[in-house]
Amino acid sequence: MPVHICVNPLYDSKKEQLLQLADNFEQEGKILVKGSRNIIKTNYLEGDKVNIKYFKKPNFFNAIVYSLIRPSKARRSFEYAQYLLKNGILTPQPLAYIEEKSGAGLGESYYICRHIDYDFTFRELIHDPLFPNRKAILEQFTEFTYKMHEARINFLDHSPGNTLIVDKGDGNYDFYLIDLNRMKFEDMGIEARMDNFKKLWPSRTMVKIIAAKYAELTGKSYEELHAILLKSTLDFKRKITKKKYLKRKLKKK
Template sequence: MHLKIHSQFQSFKPTLIEYIENFNTSGTVFVDGERNKIKLFELGNMTINIKSFKVPNIINRVAYQFFRKSKAKRSFEFATRLLENGIGTPQPIAYFEKRTFLGFGNSYYVSEHLAVDLTYRELVEIPDYPDAENILRQFVQFSFRLHEKGIEFLDHSPGNTLIKKRENGQYEFYLVDLNRMNFHDHLNFETRMKNLSHLTPKKDMVVLMSNEYAKLYSAKTESEIMQSMWFYTDDFQKKFQQKIKFKKRFLFRK
């Protein structure tokens, strides 16, 4: 087993190894997905979560063994880079990779478990969510800072931003599900708008987001920002709905 533990958590190495070795029979299930599973554990005086990534197919086993970084390793490294850039994400603690004679096997990403008030998803799904406009505008400011630092978060979707309420109407934002991310010297306008296209199907939210983004981005007018952001949002939603219809037809035929 290959592992890397953050320098601040080296003293917990035996405990972390024990959690990984007994992952299937210990911990509290937090997310039980088709592809990945997240469990909660106690480490010192903090709660941590351990994300177990699904064993890849045979082709990716070879790729992760020799050519590509695993999702767990990427998550750890990207979280570290985000924090170095002043972008919120749960504290990275460790990653583990298991290898077998068949190639790459399980991998695990360990991070701090944050207690938060909501995710971006609640703003989409709950009508008249308290203080929604203020939260959304601050989220756009957060996303703009991300863009200004050249960070392209490829999974910038409703469930992947955790939001914590602070005093005086202020909110903090934390990115999760980090294994797909690009770091650039500069993000062009098109990439910025595409990066915000997976967040909501609601045009009124896009109008508000465009208004706030225009206050921060002087290279384009509010009208240009709105037109582009809605174009990519609408395009994504149409493709998403087509994918759902295809899956339903396929399952029905089976």
């Protein structure tokens, strides 16, 4: 099956080794995440730890769409990572994306990036109200998200597990976005910006901290931002809770 590879110019000399990582994906590496359609493994590229994300072959219709109309998830991950870094938003350094193609369209594909040794994710801040330095982390995370919005980045999967947080040890933190293939690049009004926080599942206390910091950064009214963010968050939680309830009811029938 023909293979297409696009390599970060910084890693051009390692093209063959990158192809080898994809060729040996099943036999080599350590599983980091195993989903129903995608798998992430860690491996090494000349001593440097890297992540290889495997995207299963799409169904017939999507295989044609990804081949002719829309960029594949692997390609989007690579290109979006480049855009993020260009705009000062941290994400693991993209190395390459690899696509297998045939007459039936896109086959399996891979996205390869550097591995990040992180300290925790946003999820820990939700589950532990007494998490050390929680308020400062939330304020810095809000500033990070504001910077993202100012760069016209609407991260559609802005959810608890998709931000890796590195404690720099001086009261400051770095935030790395992962799982990048669902983004829009557009100007965002204040309602869209507040709505972008809802999938993070923030508590009422967290909503207050986020709204206060975002108001400080934008010069907008705290009361206005708090009202929008709280409504968006509560509506989202009700929607997800209702969906889970209906699924349980259907399983019992």
